[in-house]
Amino acid sequence: MFVAWTRCELPRFHAFQHSPGPSLTDISLQENPQTLADLSVRVESARRAGAGDSRFRLAALLAALSVLAIFAGVIGSLIIGAMPAFKAFGFGFPVTEAWSPARDRFGALAPIYGTLVTSAIAMIIAMPVGVGIAIFLTDLCPRPLRRPIGIAIELLAGIPSIIYGIWGLFVFAPWFQLHVQEPVIEALDGVPLLGTLFGGNAYGIGTFTAGLILSIMILPFISAVTRDVLETVPSVLKEASYGLGATSWEVMWKVCLPYCSTGVVGGAMLALGRALGETMAVTFVIGNAHRIAPSLFAPGTSISATIANEFTEATTEIYTSSLIELGLILFFITFIVLSCAQLMLMRLERAKGK
Amino acid sequence: MILNQALYFRRRLVNAVFITLSIGAALFGLVWLAFILGALLKDGISAMSISLFTEITPPPGSAGGLLNAIFGSVVMSLGAVLIGTPIGIFAGTYLAEYARHGKLAFVVRFVNDILLSGPSIVTGLFIYELVVRPMHSFSAIAGTLALAVIVIPVVVRTTENMLLLVPNGLREAASALGAPQNHVIRAVTWKAARAGMITGVLLAVARISGETAPLLFTALGNNSMSMDITKPMASLPTVIFQFAISPFPDWHTLAWGGALLITATVLVLSIAARILENQKRT
Numbered sequence: 171m172f173v174a175w176t177r178c179e180l181p182r183f184h185a186f187q188h189s190p191g192p193s194l195t196d197i198s199l200q201e202n203p204q205t206l207a208d209l210s211v212r213v214e215s216a217r218r219a220g221a222g223d224s225r226f227r228l229a230a231l232l233a234a235l236s237v238l239a240i241f242a243g244v245i246g247s248l249i250i251g252a253m254p255a256f257k258a259f260g261f262g263f264p265v266t267e268a269w270s271p272a273r274d275r276f277g278a279l280a281p282i283y284g285t286l287v288t289s290a291i292a293m294i295i296a297m298p299v300g301v302g303i304a305i306f307l308t309d310l311c312p313r314p315l316r317r318p319i320g321i322a323i324e325l326l327a328g329i330p331s332i333i334y335g336i337w338g339l340f341v342f343a344p345w346f347q348l349h350v351q352e353p354v355i356e357a358l359d360g361v362p363l364l365g366t367l368f369g370g371n372a373y374g375i376g377t378f379t380a381g382l383i384l385s386i387m388i389l390p391f392i393s394a395v396t397r398d399v400l401e402t403v404p405s406v407l408k409e410a411s412y413g414l415g416a417t418s419w420e421v422m423w424k425v426c427l428p429y430c431s432t433g434v435v436g437g438a439m440l441a442l443g444r445a446l447g448e449t450m451a452v453t454f455v456i457g458n459a460h461r462i463a464p465s466l467f468a469p470g471t472s473i474s475a476t477i478a479n480e481f482t483e484a485t486t487e488i489y490t491s492s493l494i495e496l497g498l499i500l501f502f503i504t505f506i507v508l509s510c511a512q513l514m515l516m517r518l519e520r521a522k523g524k
Numbered sequence: 525m526i527l528n529q530a531l532y533f534r535r536r537l538v539n540a541v542f543i544t545l546s547i548g549a550a551l552f553g554l555v556w557l558a559f560i561l562g563a564l565l566k567d568g569i570s571a572m573s574i575s576l577f578t579e580i581t582p583p584p585g586s587a588g589g590l591l592n593a594i595f596g597s598v599v600m601s602l603g604a605v606l607i608g609t610p611i612g613i614f615a616g617t618y619l620a621e622y623a624r625h626g627k628l629a630f631v632v633r634f635v636n637d638i639l640l641s642g643p644s645i646v647t648g649l650f651i652y653e654l655v656v657r658p659m660h661s662f663s664a665i666a667g668t669l670a671l672a673v674i675v676i677p678v679v680v681r682t683t684e685n686m687l688l689l690v691p692n693g694l695r696e697a698a699s700a701l702g703a704p705q706n707h708v709i710r711a712v713t714w715k716a717a718r719a720g721m722i723t724g725v726l727l728a729v730a731r732i733s734g735e736t737a738p739l740l741f742t743a744l745g746n747n748s749m750s751m752d753i754t755k756p757m758a759s760l761p762t763v764i765f766q767f768a769i770s771p772f773p774d775w776h777t778l779a780w781g782g783a784l785l786i787t788a789t790v791l792v793l794s795i796a797a798r799i800l801e802n803q804k805r806t
Contacts, residue, residue, distance in 0.1 A: 219704045226706035230622055233614030234632045237680060240673055241635045244646060247653035302549025310546055323553050328794050329560065329787060330734020332761050336768045336783050340776070341563040386556045393553070417539035440641060447643025449737035450765065474645045474737065481652075481741045497649040501642065508638045 244501065252495035254488055263495060269460035269476075271484070276492035278499060280460045284377060284472035285500065288452060289445040291381025291466070292388055297438055299385075300392025305422055307393070308400045320397075327390035335454030338383045339375070343455055346382075347374030351467055370465035373457065378466040380456040384448055388441040395437025399430035399518065433518045439511030446504050449474035473500040561787075568784025571777045576785075580749050581763060584772040590782050592749045593763040600664055600743060600759060601732055604671030609725055611672075612679025619680070620687035621709050633684075640677040647673045648738035656742060664750075664757035667743025674735060675728040682724025686717040723797040730793040734786050736761035760786055 255263065259276060266277025307320055351372035358365045368378075403426045411421045427434065457469020458479055471479075473496050484490040575589045582588025615632065623629035647670050655666040690713045698708040714721070739745075744756040745766060764782045767775035 219707075223704040223706045226709070227622060230614045230618035233611045234618040234623075234628070236611055237615050237632050237636050237639070237676065240650075240676065241639060243654065244639075244650045247650050248646070251649065251653045298545075299549045299552050302546045303553055306546040306550040310543060311550070319550060319554070322557055323550075325791075325794075326553060326557055328730065328790055330736075330761070330790060332734055332736045332764055333560070333564065333783050333787055336764060336779060337560050337563050339768060340567070340780075341559075386553075389553055389556075417535050417542075419539040419542035420535070422542070443641050447641075447645065449643065449645045450761075453765075454768065474643060477645055477649070478737055478740055481649075482744065494649055494653070497646050501646045504642055505638060508641055509634075512634060512637055 248494055248498040248501060252491060252498045255491035255495040258488055259492075263492075264499060267460075267462060271480075271486075271489055274486060274488050276488070278473070278492075278496055280462050281471050281473040281476045281496055282499065283462050284380075284456065284470040285446055285474070285503075287377055287466070287470070288381040288384055288456070288472055289442060291378060292384035292445045293438065293442055295382065295385035296389045296392055296441065300389050300441070301396050301427075301434065303389070303393040304396035304400055308397055309418065309422065323390050323393055325390075326386065327394075331387065331448060331450040334383050334387055334451035338379065338451060338455040342383065343374035343379055346379055347372045355467065366464050367466050370463070370468050372467060373469060375455045375457045375469060376467045377456060377463075377470040380452045380470075380472070381466075383451050383455060384445045387448060387451060388445050391441040391444060392437055395440060395515075396434050399433030399437070400426060402433070402518075403429050430518075432514050436511050436514030436518065439507055439514065443504050443508040443511060446507060447474060447500060449478050453478045473497070564780075564784055564787055567777075567780040568787075571781030571784065573781075576778070576781050581747050581758065581767075581778070582774075583747075584770065584775060587774070588778070590760065590763060590778060590785070592746065593758040593760045593782065594785070595749070595751075596664065596667075596743065596746070596757040596759040597733065597761070599753075600668045600671055600739075600757065601729060603664075603668035603753075604675050604732055605725060605729055607668065608672040608675030608728065609679055612676045612724075612728075613683050613721065615676070616680045616683025617687065617709060617714075619684045621705070621713065636677045636680050639673075640681055643737075644674060644735055645737035645740075648741055651738065651742045659754070661754070662742065662744035662756040664743055664753040664755065667739050667757060667759065668753075670738035670742045671732045671735060674732050674738065678728040678731055679721075679724050682727065683717075683721050686720030686724065687713055689720070690716045719800045719803055723800045726793050726797040726800070730790045730797070733789050733793070734761060736765055740765070 255276065259266070263276070264278045264282060266275075267279040268275050268277045269280060270276075303323055307316055307323075311319060351374065354368050355370070355372055358368050407425055407429065408421055411425045416424070452472050453475040456471055456475050458471050458475060459469040460471055460476075463470060477493050477497055477500075481490070481493050484493055573589075575587065577589060577594065578591060579587070579589035580592040581590060615636075619629050619633060651666050651670040651673065655669055656662055659666070694712050694716060695708055698712045699705070703711070739759050739762050743759055743762070745762040746756045746758045750757055760782045764779045764786070767779040767782075770776075
């Protein structure tokens with residue numbers, strides 16, 4: 171008790187006597203010229219610290235605003251750059267198929283079609299496979315294998331798109347032509363619809379090849395988001411359904427996936443946003459043909475591939491401008507898709523109680 | 525009873541099919557990874573040689589290396605990181621420390637995530653309009669800026685995430701000692717989140733070292749050694765693109781060598797980032 175008392179009292183006593191660094195309240199009680207000088211020094215240093223504080227805050231604010239500025243700059247510069255093409259072709263631009271640099275006639279229908287079709291193919295393949303991988307990794311995989319396989323799938327996302335491109339062009343396309351396209355074309359010859367979709371010549375490269383490679387690229391995104399949301403399913407729900415005698419499939423399909431459907435769809439939209447804007451992998455293997463062929467095996471083009479291939483070759487103002495308008499259309503489409511994805515994932519975060 | 529038996533077997537069957545398909549999906553992913561890495565190693569290693577690092581890109585039909593492209597990639601990536609990292613860290617700090625729940629923070633976060641997954645080729649068009657057109661020339665500056673625009677969202681996202689992991693108690697304790705907020709941020713929260721923030725920068729470098737689309741019409745490419753940042757500059761990805769779509773086999777070999785270099789860089793950076801992240805957890 172005594173010890174505690176001295177400990178409490180001693181510092182205060184000390185401060186009063188020697189005041190090497192009096193606190194503000196001490197100073198306010200004393201009318202001592204020396205401490206008044208001290209006070210002004212303290213106020214000065216506090217003011218300086220405060221000024222540094224507001225400068226720091228301003229720097230942070232400006233940096234945050236620069237993110238908005240970049241976004242506004244992207245939209246603004248694309249709109250300005252696209253103006254000549256918009257004036258020349260008006261609203262007919264996105265629905266015209268003709269693309270003729272020689273005659274300065276440009277229409278975006280073939281690239282838009284290519285972008286949408288390759289992304290659709292990618293989603294059709296990657297959705298079930300990505301969700302399947304996520305299910306495998308959360309529920310079925312033996313524990314020691316979980317981490318290595320998870321990392322391996324993530325590696326797919328780390329490989330730069332140009333690597334997918336060069337691999338697709340030199341390795342995958344020839345293999346695909348020989349072992350898949352030729353047999354499939356032969357087998358489906360004469361079948362209505364399918365015979366047209368998968369008909370024509372086997373080039374190796376083409377719309378379908380591009381879609382397939384895209385699907386590999388977006389696979390890790392879908393499986394990562396799905397894994398994350400599957401882990402939010404309360405284990406009580408799973409245990410309860412297993413307790414009722416449900417099989418793994420029934421637990422997954424009727425309990426887990428409905429529980430986190432928003433998250434899965436949000437993840438899919440995020441992946442779709444990536445697929446729509448993917449450039450290099452598609453540019454290498456799509457074949458760069460400005461026409462809409464009935465066969466998916468035929469060469470086509472996409473918005474990003476057209477820009478990547480032709481931008482530096484564009485000699486006339488209207489050619490460059492048309493390519494920039496293509497970019498604007500691409501940005502607009504991905505903006506909508508990514509916004510939807512974010513709103514869905516955000517709702518999920520809120521539900522999680524973050 | 526017989527009916528139940530049939531139902532039971534059907535459910536078992538569906539379940540078996542489901543499990544097989546899930547395993548198949550995982551195998552599907554792994555097979556592609558092996559296929560890609562295998563091809564990359566096979567063609568890339570045979571392209572490896574000393575001259576790859578000591579000679580510049582050759583005209584078709586003669587021997588050469590990738591020195592100018594490697595140099596250009598390093599310079600532009602370094603520049604982009606130097607420009608993008610401070611902006612990204614400050615913006616992430618603003619989101620995590622100053623305006624966590626504000627309207628502005630919501631908008632910035634939203635826009636940042638769109639820039640993060642948005643098409644990188646559009647970034648190239650943006651910088652073309654902003655820098656290349658006024659300067660009337662493709663240049664390394666433009667390439668650097670285009671890459672910086674890609675670095676910023678990555679760093680903002682990771683910085684914010686890492687700062688949010690710092691417990692509030694630390695901030696409160698520092699504030700209670702009388703430290704102004706900028707001291708709290710610099711000396712306490714940044715320090716606590718340092719490993720995570722470095723991870724973010726590493727990931728950003730990994731991301732831009734393979735970026736091709738934004739460089740195609742900003743830095744363009746250059747088949748001679750250039751150190752002038754106001755002139756076009758070569759970079760590994762654009763050289764790979766140019767060489768791979770050419771009809772010359774020795775250019776193809778160089779393209780494979782470059783591809784292996786880029787992939788190795790990206791993998792090393794990702795592994796370093798992962799190790800750092802794990803250290804932070806323990």
